[in-house]
Amino acid sequence: MNKMEIRFDAVSQNESFARLAVSGFLLYKNPSVNDMEDIKMAVSEAVTNSIIHGYDDSGTVRIYCEIENDALMVEVEDYGRGIENIELARKPLYTTKPQEERSGMGFTIMEAFMDKVCVISQKDKGTKITMYKELK
Amino acid sequence: MKIKSSLEGNTLIVNLFGDIDHHNTEIIKRYIYDNMSHSIKNIVIDLSGVEFMDSSGIGMILGRYKEMSEKMGTVSLVGIRGNMERIYTLSGLYKIIKNYDTIKNAVNSLKL
Numbered sequence: 364m365n366k367m368e369i370r371f372d373a374v375s376q377n378e379s380f381a382r383l384a385v386s387g388f389l390l391y392k393n394p395s396v397n398d399m400e401d402i403k404m405a406v407s408e409a410v411t412n413s414i415i416h417g418y419d420d421s422g423t424v425r426i427y428c429e430i431e432n433d434a435l436m437v438e439v440e441d442y443g444r445g446i447e448n449i450e451l452a453r454k455p456l457y458t459t460k461p462q463e464e465r466s467g468m469g470f471t472i473m474e475a476f477m478d479k480v481c482v483i484s485q486k487d488k489g490t491k492i493t494m495y496k497e498l499k
Numbered sequence: 500m501k502i503k504s505s506l507e508g509n510t511l512i513v514n515l516f517g518d519i520d521h522h523n524t525e526i527i528k529r530y531i532y533d534n535m536s537h538s539i540k541n542i543v544i545d546l547s548g549v550e551f552m553d554s555s556g557i558g559m560i561l562g563r564y565k566e567m568s569e570k571m572g573t574v575s576l577v578g579i580r581g582n583m584e585r586i587y588t589l590s591g592l593y594k595i596i597k598n599y600d601t602i603k604n605a606v607n608s609l610k611l
Contacts (some may be wrong), residue, residue: 366602375522382520382551400551401581407553411521464524464562468554468590475589476582 365430371415373422373441381410381426385437388428394498401476402435402496408469409439409492415460417443417490433498442489449482501548502530509540509605514591516548521555529557538546543605547578555584557590564596 367388368451371377382403389399413424418441427438446452453474458467473480477494485492500517513531517523517541531542542563546552564574579587587593599605 374568375525375543378520378522382518403551404582404586407520407551407584412554415521440529464528464558466558466561467558468586468591469588472554472586475585482559 367428368425370423370425373410373418373424373443375414377424378407378410378414381439382407383424385428389430389435389498392430392433392498393452396428398496402437405473405476405480405494406437406451408472409437409494412469412492413439413441413443413490415440415463415465416446419444430498433493435496435498437494437496438491439494440489440491445486445488446482446484446490449484449485453482502527503539504530504534506539509538510543510606511535511539511541512543512545512602512606514545514548514608515549519549519552519556519559521553524555531563536607540567540570541609542567542572542574543577543602543609544574545577545602546583549578550585552583552593554586554590557586557592560592560596573609575599575604575608577602577605606611 369384385406386399386403410424422441422443425440429436451457453470455465455471458465473494477496479495481493500523503514505512513603574596576596576598
């Protein structure tokens with residue numbers, strides 16, 4: 364098993380850092396270009412959710428990855444507002460911020476690009492998204 | 500991320516390069532806003548130089564579509580491919596905004 368953990372400020376300029384950190388961690392497994400692009404997409408969506416919806420101003424995002432054989436697990440966690448209705452939040456096109464030009468596709472994309480997505484959230488405690496993907 | 504633009508008749512052609520995420524969409528939105536004028540009827544967004552785009556890009560394109568629709572104008576895309584194409588399809592954006600292989604084809608379709 365190989366593990367990696369990072370914490371960074373919940374600011375939008377760290378979205379590209381988060382994508383590159385996770386894809387960089389995976390490099391030694393020689394993943395396919397498709398797997399790499401899928402994982403970058405899912406991580407970008409999860410981290411953007413934490414930054415936009417988790418906090419009003421400052422906060423921290425934590426990413427934790429584990430690789431065991433060819434199975435990847437990625438956790439994206441924030442300690443912010445939490446999601447009141449997870450079922451509703453996971454619906455395609457649902458967004459709490461339509462005025463900010465959000466597409467409401469975040470969870471739908473995570474589910475489409477990863478094998479499995481779990482969401483745990485508690486009001487005013489935060490949200491943890493755990494995603495799994497078998498590397499080909 | 501880099502942005503360039505040019506005018507062809509009443510069409511604003513915006514060439515985007517690099518990654519499009521939530522951080523950059525605000526910059527792109529402002530750039531397009533600053534380069535708009537009353538005479539511009541259409542926007543062609545060229546994504547052939549874009550290496551990565553997530554759902555924030557879909558939201559930004561949809562936002563421009565809404566603005567141009569109010570002016571009876573259009574938005575077209577150029578060079579959507581790979582995972583960008585998957586989210587373009589998944590979001591249903593393809594139903595309202597067309598994607599072309601070249602800028603020339605996108606501009607020509609507006610003249611018809």
